[in-house]
Amino acid sequence: MSAPWQPLLDWWFGPLTTAGEVAAARSGLWFGKRDSQDAEARERFGALVEQALAGGLGDWAEQAEGWLALTLLLDQLPRMIHRDDPRAFAGDARARQLVLDGLDGEREAALAPIQRVFIYLVLEHAEDLLLQDEAVRRFSRLLDAAPAAEHKLFADYLDYAERHQRIIARFARFPHRNAILGRASSEEELRFLEEPGSRF
Numbered sequence: 001m002s003a004p005w006q007p008l009l010d011w012w013f014g015p016l017t018t019a020g021e022v023a024a025a026r027s028g029l030w031f032g033k034r035d036s037q038d039a040e041a042r043e044r045f046g047a048l049v050e051q052a053l054a055g056g057l058g059d060w061a062e063q064a065e066g067w068l069a070l071t072l073l074l075d076q077l078p079r080m081i082h083r084d085d086p087r088a089f090a091g092d093a094r095a096r097q098l099v100l101d102g103l104d105g106e107r108e109a110a111l112a113p114i115q116r117v118f119i120y121l122v123l124e125h126a127e128d129l130l131l132q133d134e135a136v137r138r139f140s141r142l143l144d145a146a147p148a149a150e151h152k153l154f155a156d157y158l159d160y161a162e163r164h165q166r167i168i169a170r171f172a173r174f175p176h177r178n179a180i181l182g183r184a185s186s187e188e189e190l191r192f193l194e195e196p197g198s199r200f
Contacts, residue, residue: 124161
């Protein structure tokens with residue numbers, strides 16, 4: 001009998017081959033914004049997301065792949081299922097604690113580099129400069145350890161982490177979330193949001 005988190009990991013990563021192959025096959029799911037994908041996430045995993053957001057499934061974190069899957073349920077899938085709604089960020093606080101509890105331990109070490117990307121993205125999503133700095137350090141390590149054939153892939157992940165870090169260093173928050181969260185934007189933030197690449 002497979003682990004309860006296996007269907008989610010199979011959907012998110014597909015077969016774990018090389019990082020480049022996994023990313024080529026799955027980047028559209030990970031970073032694309034398609035109604036059909038959001039609907040599939042809601043239909044297949046919405047109940048699990050709600051359990052995770054309510055504080056459940058904590059036993060999953062006892063194993064590396066369960067820890068990863070629970071992190072996805074708290075961080076990535078709410079952003080799909082509740083896109084453009086405040087609930088998109090409802091799991092962020094628990095996801096951060098979950099990730100921080102598992103860094104530099106056996107769970108992190110047991111994951112493939114392409115899987116660790118989605119652990120470190122939790123730090124990259126944080127409106128906290130110290131966590132942004134940690135995200136950049138973690139993505140730098142992935143790049144340093146990447147084989148030559150995957151250097152560009154992990155360099156791109158590091159570039160995104162550095163871009164997020166610069167925004168938090170400048171504004172202490174992500175201006176593109178202001179409208180969704182009902183926060184008033186400053187004039188400087190409004191000017192920034194007119195720039196290309198300001199909204200991820």
